[in-house]
Amino acid sequence: MTHKAGRHFLQIPGPSAVPDRVLRAISAQVMDHRGPDFAAVGLQALEGMKTIFKTEQDVFIFPSSGTGAWEAALVNVLSEGDRVVMYETGHFATLWNKMAKRLGIEAEFIEGDWRGGADPEAIGQRLREDTNHEIKAVCVVHNETSTGSVSPIAEVRRAIDEAGHPALLMVDTISGLASVDFRFDEWGVDVAVSGSQKGLMLPPGLSFNAVSAKAMKISETGGMRRSYWDWQDMRGPNQTGYFPYTPGTNLLYGLNEAIAMLHDEGLPNVFARHQRHGQATRAAVRAWGLDVLCRQQGQESGVLTAVVVPEGHSADAFRATTMEHFDISLGNGLSKVADRVFRIGHLGDFNDAMLMGTLSGVEMGLKKAGIPHQKGGVDAAMQVLDETDVAALTAA
Template sequence: MTLASGRSHIAIPGPSVIPDAVLQAMHRPAPDIYDADLLAMVQGMIPDLKQVAQTDQHVAIYISNGHGAWEASLANTVAPGETVLVPTCGRFGHGWAEVARGLGIKVDILEHGRQTPIDPDRVRAALLADSAQAIKAILAVHVDTSSSVRSDIMALRRVLEETGHPALLMADCVASLGCDAFRMDAWGADVTVSACQKGLMTPPGLGLVFFNERAAEVQRAMPAVSNYWNWQPRAHPELFYQYFGGTAPTHHLYGLRAALDMMKAEGMEAIWSRHARLARAIWAAVEHWGQDGPMRLNIADPAHRSHAVTALSLGKGQGDRLRAWCRDEAGVTLGIGLGVEDPEDPTASGYFRIGHMGHVNAHMILGLLGVIEAGLGALDIPHRAGGVAAAASSLSAR
């Protein structure tokens, strides 16, 4: 007998919990893709998507995941043989770099490990060393989902301005958009890459690329851009099908429309504040448990922690044991430790992650923390009891 029967809770860092309103919006027959109402709905979504990214610029929608949005961002701005600078602090900077290499782009990696954010001084040094200004773009992950580190995008813009380097600043906001505060225009990102399955609370399938006029000018000077990845007709369509390079992903659009309605009603400042408070509650619980046990937050400095995902260490093998107990005995699915596998024993991970992005509230967070504390006790993993109480105290404080 287990206690897992009933509605389960998925606490992985994406895909996130899908609201009932989104599921209900998608549960309908296929529509007429030439219907005027569908066109009007999509046209109405564009300003709402821009509001989420805090931009007055352009957005292109792709039928893809975040990896597709990575490729779209590069296909429009960097030609084969040109160079990008990728400061990495987890798995996903390396992933974006691999996509670039696949397009014939040269990649310079600035490795930061897994526990520190992007260092603007190291980026400054790399730009100053690039006397020929060969670097076409900086590919910076705002929140790396594997390490849960959050980097300062605006600091990178300041470095570009101080050095006078013409490289584009591209920000990966797949994990952070709609969770952590992000202001594309105010922070100076030229291109922002995201997807719908995390803070936007919609099933995986839509990639988003926001771009400003500076990036558009670079795109117009490209020797060639493939028809499918070309962002110009998607951002400025003359016909409805051009939004998507073909048939519209109708049911994803219905779901995203419902999600955007929810976000618009709550407001971006309130959304960012909710995620910040819930994240602090999780950190309070983990820090309390860790006083008498091995549990540790991956990112030591709270200023560099994501408000959407938290990566933790628990000792070799213990992370997988705890995840299995929470899933099988209590119906809570925690995220795997990503990018930290032991090559000699891939089943022995001591890491796991908690996703707290999108459609989450206080009772969901307190519930999953309660399950984690029960699992620590059931598995005799050393910890200081009372982590849930510490989280509750954090939430009650103003």
């Protein structure tokens, strides 16, 4: 392999690039996870994650990918044969639905077009039809990584309440947490799922469940057979900063550093920065004459932008060309939109200059790959950055 000068642009929508501060924290010597010094590390991580989820309830940390936390969320509160409603926002909502069915859950999928978030009205209507309250949970993806759309979680909660339905609200915020505003307690979420490799700026390997008192009570006597994923087994040791089995010790060092970085910047500023970068990226895409996959105004993601290539052209061929010539990794289209879209990640430890470098590479890649487009996308993005700032967005 020949050497490529300069730094690789990892612009997929996660895993995101890991900041040097976090890398240094992870590189510390391994600690005895049963020893007295570890309690402070564990407690700092568990309490710190509550501030990121914005909850006073229990948060559990598993050494796993986000897929593991999906399973933990389901098996702790649902039994085989239970009915749930899920909303088809994209590829990852589809995978969560598939997992539920494999576990024996009767998962009803409300059809979506992959171009916006979940529809609270459709969810509320389905719950009103369920007069016997057979539906046990509503499962929604907060930030759909395959499409670049955000679901209005507070409105989904409102729809459940207005239907007078007791269903749990379960939310996947794997790619949303620490990038897009999320308020577990205020929005009445019962179970939230997340992972370490997106807005939390860590390598893959940690996953999270935030759990309401209502969901925790159900898990005491309900749910499926489980061992590794059992909240009850985690809860006791967690109270003193320990875990029932070997935790991801060095990733916890990094997690504590990442949480400190997020609070140093201020969560409102983090969310505004992502929002601003999303606005600038969408301005670039539209100036190129291309289509943003998410067309629901107000539900566009600050984490990533999914871009539709013109009919007859290959998004994957464009990505390969851009990687070869400009050393930029862009996200591919998944399942229904495979080879039709590419995804620009703008999340994590990311600033204006990095965004402009990314968009410049994309614009050069469009030309090199022969994708029909207009010039000026980079200029359009720069104008958005010039006209908006984080302070104005946090004040809005």
